[in-house]
Amino acid sequence: MTLNKDIAKLAHRIRRESGDVIPFQQARLTASGQLGALPVHTIAPQERIPLRVEYTGESDAAAQSAIDHDTHGLGLDHCSDDQRAFRALLALALFNGNVYTGPTARWNYAVVASYDPVMSPRRDQLVMVAERAPDNVATRLLATEGAGSRGMPGLRHEVSYACHGQRSLCLRHLPTGALLTITGDPDGCPRGNKRSLGPRHRYLTIDHHVTEHERRALAAIPPLSHDATALLAGLVSRYNLVDRRGRWATSLSWDPLERPGAEHRREPDVRLHGAVRRLWGSGDSWAFRWTGYPEPYDLAMALTHREVGIKGARLTHHGGAFRVTLGTASLELSDEKG
Structure with missing residues (x-):
């Protein structure tokens, strides 16, 4: 079912539950907000705080410290x-390790x-x-x-x-x-x-x-372009997110949604030796390959999601690999075996 159909279905339900008191257009606006179809910048700052909490798992007080009247979106990328x-730079440390022994690992x-x-x-x-x-x-x-x-x-x-x-x-x-x-x-x-x-x-x-x-x-660290810097910084800001509609999660240690089938990410080698992670590249071109959690799809969605993604980031995929682009930069996401 398309997003528009989802919105219309929910709007009719909202109107019906109100005893047909709420006009359909108002119900549709409410439904659009609940389903993440409204641009975040159109939402009042105070209303963005609970929305951010749904994704990050922060306390209300922590999220409130990050959002004010001139914060861009949910504030995940709004920084100096x-x-x-x-x-x-922190991404090159957090997302490299185990048998990969590059400089930042x-x-x-x-x-x-x-x-x-x-x-x-x-x-x-x-x-x-x-x-x-x-x-x-x-x-x-x-x-x-x-x-x-x-x-x-x-x-x-x-x-x-x-x-x-x-x-x-x-x-x-x-x-x-x-x-x-x-x-x-x-x-x-x-x-x-x-x-x-x-x-x-x-x-x-x-x-x-x-x-x-x-x-x-x-x-020893390769140069990072302006757009690649934003992509890698975005990985850190989305280090442990959970989709508020339960479709993806980015934890590196487990699946917070406990989805059937996600357990395959903890195959014997990962359980015995730990996950392998390798994030590397140069200039505009970067790639992250890993074993264990999360699914490549989940991380790709977090980076490009309409509510919580990096502004301007776009997603393409082929097979089990995903490519996130921002301006002139790209970040390939795939299983280490892929």
Whole structure:
């Protein structure tokens, strides 16, 4: 059934349930909103907050911190250029790992998937809600004194604090100036007047300059075009989404929708050795191939969806592979075997 038919069917039901009090055009507008057929920018900011929550799994307070009167869409991609560049770099860490041993896979970020964090992208920072263990996640991301090459080059501990009884760690990426907050607080609250805490580990702090080793590590990363940067940053913002109509989900560790047949993503090799992920390319051309979750279709839909996708992104597919384009850039999505 086409979307227009879905809208008409729901509109008739809404009108019928109102005792024919609601005019059909008003019922159709309501139905269009419920079925995701209205452009998000036409929806009032306060109404976008619960819509965003349906997809991201954030708390209402966290989503409210990300949306105001001039936020574009649901705010997943509305950020500074420096923040976008950082997220693209973070994508090369989060989406590379296991037997693939490329430069960014060595940063040891892929294991973050096991904590199933909720991403809360903001205009001036990225908030990662890891209720289970924010400090454990931070130890995966940050280099410590004498730890060699582990961690994202140039990422530093800035401050730790407590909010609602939960720990939060603010990390600063020196090359871009971008802020990443890892928190156990579902509301992802700002620091404000909260109680400051000392770090539990000997992380490198903002007082430690970028080392020569880190400069070489960053130089080993291929160049990213403007449009490719937006695509890769979009992967991070959509790291753990669930379609509000139950058609797709992007978790890297399991299927939140528990769909029949999705269990095949956990085939014996994945169960025994973990998922293999490889995100690589150069300039405008990039490809992500992996085993385990999610389905390539699911990730492709999240990037191009009418409500929660990247503005201007388009989708094509051939066989089991999907191609997302944005401007001059492309991102191929497929199973590692494909």
